[in-house]
Amino acid sequence: MTDNSGARTPIQAQSVDAPLSRSAVFLTLALSPHADAPARARGLLGDLGGLVRAVGFRDLAQHLSCVVGIGAAQWEAITGLPRPAQLHPFEEIVGTKHTAVATAGDLFFHIRAERDDMCFELERLILDKLGDAVTVVDETVGFRYFDARDLLGFVDGTENPTGAGMMEWTIVGDDDPAGAGGSYIVTQKYLHDLSAWNDIPIETQQKIIGRTKVDNLELDDAPGSHKDLATIVDDDGVEHDILRDNMPFGRPGHGEFGTYFIGYSKDVWVIERMLQRMFRGDPPLGYDRILDVSRAVTGATFFAPSNDVLESFGDRSSSGGRARPRETRRPGAWGHAPTRRP
Numbered sequence: 001m002t003d004n005s006g007a008r009t010p011i012q013a014q015s016v017d018a019p020l021s022r023s024a025v026f027l028t029l030a031l032s033p034h035a036d037a038p039a040r041a042r043g044l045l046g047d048l049g050g051l052v053r054a055v056g057f058r059d060l061a062q063h064l065s066c067v068v069g070i071g072a073a074q075w076e077a078i079t080g081l082p083r084p085a086q087l088h089p090f091e092e093i094v095g096t097k098h099t100a101v102a103t104a105g106d107l108f109f110h111i112r113a114e115r116d117d118m119c120f121e122l123e124r125l126i127l128d129k130l131g132d133a134v135t136v137v138d139e140t141v142g143f144r145y146f147d148a149r150d151l152l153g154f155v156d157g158t159e160n161p162t163g164a165g166m167m168e169w170t171i172v173g174d175d176d177p178a179g180a181g182g183s184y185i186v187t188q189k190y191l192h193d194l195s196a197w198n199d200i201p202i203e204t205q206q207k208i209i210g211r212t213k214v215d216n217l218e219l220d221d222a223p224g225s226h227k228d229l230a231t232i233v234d235d236d237g238v239e240h241d242i243l244r245d246n247m248p249f250g251r252p253g254h255g256e257f258g259t260y261f262i263g264y265s266k267d268v269w270v271i272e273r274m275l276q277r278m279f280r281g282d283p284p285l286g287y288d289r290i291l292d293v294s295r296a297v298t299g300a301t302f303f304a305p306s307n308d309v310l311e312s313f314g315d316r317s318s319s320g321g322r323a324r325p326r327e328t329r330r331p332g333a334w335g336h337a338p339t340r341r342p
C-alpha cells in the first residue's frame with residue numbers, strides 16, 4: 001500500500017465510507033432534454049445534504065447516507081466545473097465470450113440505511129424534486145443476505161480496505177484539483193443463472209471465486225480465480241485496492257437473481273483494469289468464470305464530487321450563479337458515522 005497521506009485533502013468527502021448496510025438503493029438517472037434540466041439537477045445536488053438530514057434524523061440509528069455521482073456526458077452542464085482528470089464514459093469491453101456493456105447514466109444515487117423504508121423515503125423525495133428533469137435508467141433495491149453473502153453463496157467484501165486505507169484508496173488528492181475530495185464510481189448490474197451455478201460442484205465454485213464457500217478463507221493457489229483477476233499490481237509491485245459495496249437483489253417469482261457491483265476508487269483506471277482482466281483475461285489466465293453465470297446488463301462510470309462542491313451548488317442558486325466560499329463546515333452533515341463495520 002502506498003503512503004498517500006501527503007496527497008490527502010482537507011476537503012470533506014461524501015459518505016463513500018458509510019457503513020455496510022442492510023438495505024440499499026442504486027438509482028441511475030438520465031437527464032431529460034428540457035433546457036433547464038441541468039440547472040434543476042444542480043439545485044437538487046445543492047439540497048441533497050438537507051434531504052438526507054431531514055429523513056435520516058427521524059431515526060439516527062439507521063445510518064441513512066447517500067452518495068451522488070455525475071456522469072461524464074453531463075458533468076460540465078450540471079456542475080459548470082472542469083471535469084475531473086479521469087472522468088470519461090464507461091467503455092464497453094467485448095471479451096472472448098462475455099461483454100461488459102456500457103449503458104446510460106447522468107446521475108447516480110447510492111442510498112444506504114439499516115431500514116429499507118429510510119432508503120425508500122429518500123429516493124422518493126429525490127425523484128419528486130427532480131420531476132421531469134430526469135428519466136429513470138435503472139432502479140435496483142439491494143438487501144443484506146445473511147453474513148454479507150452474494151446470491152452465489154460467497155461472502156462478498158472481505159478484502160475491502162479498512163481504516164485510513166479506505167479513504168486513501170478512494171478519495172482523489174490535490175494532484176487532480178478538479179476532482180480533489182471526490183471519488184470515481186463504477187457500477188454494473190449482474191444477473192445470475194443460479195441453477196447453472198448450483199450445478200457446479202462446490203470445490204470448483206471455490207476455485208472460481210478464490211475463497212472457500214462456508215468459512216470464507218482465501219485459497220493459497222487459485223490462478224485465474226475472480227480474486228486473482230481482480231488483484232491489480234502495478235509495475236512497482238504496489239497492489240491497488242478499491243472499495244466495493246456490492247449488494248444482492250432479486251425477485252424469485254420472476255426468476256431474477258443478481259449482484260449489483262459498485263466500486264469506489266481514487267483512480268478509475270484500477271477498476272477498468274480489473275474489468276479488462278475479468279472479461280478479456282490475462283494470458284495465460286482465461287476470463288473470469290464467474291461471468292459464465294453472471295451477465296452484466298448495465299455498466300456506467302460516475303464521479304462523486306466532494307461535499308463542499310455539492311454544497312456550493314446550494315449557495316450558487318441563491319447568489320446568482322457564482323459559488324460562495326463556505327465559512328463553516330458541518331462534519332457528518334451527510335448523516336453517517338465515519339466508521340465502517342467489518
Ligand code: HEM
Pocket residue numbers: 150152154155156157158159160188190209211226227228230231242244259261263271274275290294
Ligand atoms: C457478479 C459480480 C461479482 C460478484 C458476485 C463478486 C463476488 C466477489 C467475492 C465473493 C469476492 C471474495 C471476497 C471479497 O474479498 O470480497 C470478491 C472479491 C473481489 N472482487 Fe468481486 N464480485 C463481482 C464483480 C466484481 C467486479 C465487476 C469487480 C471489479 C471490477 C470486482 C472486484 C473484486 C475485488 C477487487 C475483490 C478482492 C480481491 C482480493 O484482493 O482478494 N468484483 N468478489
